[in-house]
Amino acid sequence: VTVPEPGHGEVSIRVTATGVCHTDLVWAGGTFGPGFDFPVVLGHETAGVVEEVGPGVTRVRSGDPVVLSLAHHCGHCFYCESGSPMLCRQRTEGWNRVELRGNPIVQGFGVGGFSTRLVVQAISAIPLPAGVAPEVAAVAGCALATGFGAVTRIAKVEPGSTMAIIGCGGIGLSAVMASRIAGVVDIAVVDPNPDRLALARDLGATHAFDTVSGLLDSVPGDGFDTTLEAAGLVTTMEAAVQAARPGGTIVVVGAPPSDAMIRIPALDFVSTQKRLLGCITGDLRPNVDFARYFKLVQTGQLPLERLISHRLPLAQITEAFDLAARGDGIRTIVTMDAPT
Numbered sequence: 001v002t003v004p005e006p007g008h009g010e011v012s013i014r015v016t017a018t019g020v021c022h023t024d025l026v027w028a029g030g031t032f033g034p035g036f037d038f039p040v041v042l043g044h045e046t047a048g049v050v051e052e053v054g055p056g057v058t059r060v061r062s063g064d065p066v067v068l069s070l071a072h073h074c075g076h077c078f079y080c081e082s083g084s085p086m087l088c089r090q091r092t093e094g095w096n097r098v099e100l101r102g103n104p105i106v107q108g109f110g111v112g113g114f115s116t117r118l119v120v121q122a123i124s125a126i127p128l129p130a131g132v133a134p135e136v137a138a139v140a141g142c143a144l145a146t147g148f149g150a151v152t153r154i155a156k157v158e159p160g161s162t163m164a165i166i167g168c169g170g171i172g173l174s175a176v177m178a179s180r181i182a183g184v185v186d187i188a189v190v191d192p193n194p195d196r197l198a199l200a201r202d203l204g205a206t207h208a209f210d211t212v213s214g215l216l217d218s219v220p221g222d223g224f225d226t227t228l229e230a231a232g233l234v235t236t237m238e239a240a241v242q243a244a245r246p247g248g249t250i251v252v253v254g255a256p257p258s259d260a261m262i263r264i265p266a267l268d269f270v271s272t273q274k275r276l277l278g279c280i281t282g283d284l285r286p287n288v289d290f291a292r293y294f295k296l297v298q299t300g301q302l303p304l305e306r307l308i309s310h311r312l313p314l315a316q317i318t319e320a321f322d323l324a325a326r327g328d329g330i331r332t333i334v335t336m337d338a339p340t
């Protein structure tokens with residue numbers, strides 16, 4: 001794979017660390033469907049150092065440590081200006097700057113972070129404050145941005161409210177931490193993996209269940225104020241709708257296959273006035289939210305490093321994917337070799 005010099009408005013990045021996200025597995029498995037093409041360089045939870053800047057770039061300089069936002073955004077369209085740059089229609093354009101034998105190949109989610117070097121638009125490279133480790137920054141790039149934003153940006157939870165989180169991977173556990181910071185008092189979590197449940201309790205969960213039926217049997221009162229689905233399964237999405245109280249909010253975060261359909265009882269849904277909300281990357285505003293998240297990291301309120309369960313070099317990328325596929329640990333960070 002060849003990586004070009006950065007063009008106008010672009011930067012080249014020497015990658016330091018990239019987390020393995022469940023979404024990478026779904027893409028690799030081929031069930032996302034059209035638009036998620038092959039060959040692809042996956043990896044979108046990425047931190048690195050700016051190597052070179054192209055003409056017209058002023059926001060970062062060579063040598064700056066950065067986290068990459070996992071989608072391009074133009075910065076001036078309807079969605080960008082209305083505060084939801086993750087909905088920018090240009091996020092799917094201009095992704096692919098690396099080439100294989102002269103043909104452009106896909107940089108997964110506009111990043112392609114399982115590589116030592118890549119080129120992205122400068123708007124996607126967000127400077128890191130001093131003292132934030134690259135591996136922690138990488139986890140912020142997708143898991144934290146998505147889980148935290150699902151709670152604060154999408155659900156807009158209120159202090160003293162109740163929350164159920166289904167799925168305790170990187171996104172679900174980030175949602176647990178966000179809920180605690182936002183003042184949610186009851187935080188119920190569901191995951192079949194006992195280690196993940198134990199970590200969720202450490203991070204602020206107040207009730208833990210190893211099955212969805214366990215959660216549904218223990219729903220408080222009329223249901224939870226907010227339910228958040230972070231497992232990417234149709235059955236758990238339907239359970240999240242069921243577990244919400246009348247007037248409650250359901251946020252669907254997990255990435256299901258492209259042909260999956262959710263079934264909800266229509267009359268019940270109408271008459272209970274529930275609010276069912278989608279969520280892409282936590283409605284992240286890269287230049288607003290990353291700075292805030294890193295302040296929470298630096299002040300010890302957001303112990304993101306606890307989500308990192310394994311570290312493997314790029315040469316062991318297959319093992320890293322196997323760990324993620326087995327649901328072993330939380331986040332595996334793939335570290336890049338020093339450049340030669």
Ligand SMILES: [Zn+2]
Nearest residue numbers: 021023142143
């Ligand atoms: Zn991801």
Ligand SMILES: [Zn+2]
Nearest residue numbers: 074077080088
């Ligand atoms: Zn835009």
